[in-house]
Amino acid sequence: MKALTLAAALATLVAAAPVFAADAQPATDTTVAQSSSMSGNMVMQEAQAMQPAAKTRQQVYQELLQAERSGELQRLNSTLYSN
Numbered sequence: 001m002k003a004l005t006l007a008a009a010l011a012t013l014v015a016a017a018p019v020f021a022a023d024a025q026p027a028t029d030t031t032v033a034q035s036s037s038m039s040g041n042m043v044m045q046e047a048q049a050m051q052p053a054a055k056t057r058q059q060v061y062q063e064l065l066q067a068e069r070s071g072e073l074q075r076l077n078s079t080l081y082s083n
Contacts, residue, residue, distance in 0.1 A: 067073040 064073070067076075
């Protein structure tokens with residue numbers, strides 16, 4: 001059974017290979033350099049987007065006080081920890 005599955009997968013791969021080969025364009029030195037610099041920029045942008053905004057202890061404490069005053073902290077505690 002595994003041999004039959006492997007044979008079917010191989011046949012599909014062989015049949016689809018020309019389709020993917022027709023879409024490919026020959027790589028030149030400038031194309032490779034441009035794509036590597038663009039991918040480097042994308043990685044940097046993604047890394048920066050994933051980093052949380054840096055806050056000082058004072059900012060976090062002020063947000064805590066504001067949440068306590070507005071009742072938001074009490075509401076969250078009653079809904080999240082209602083046991």
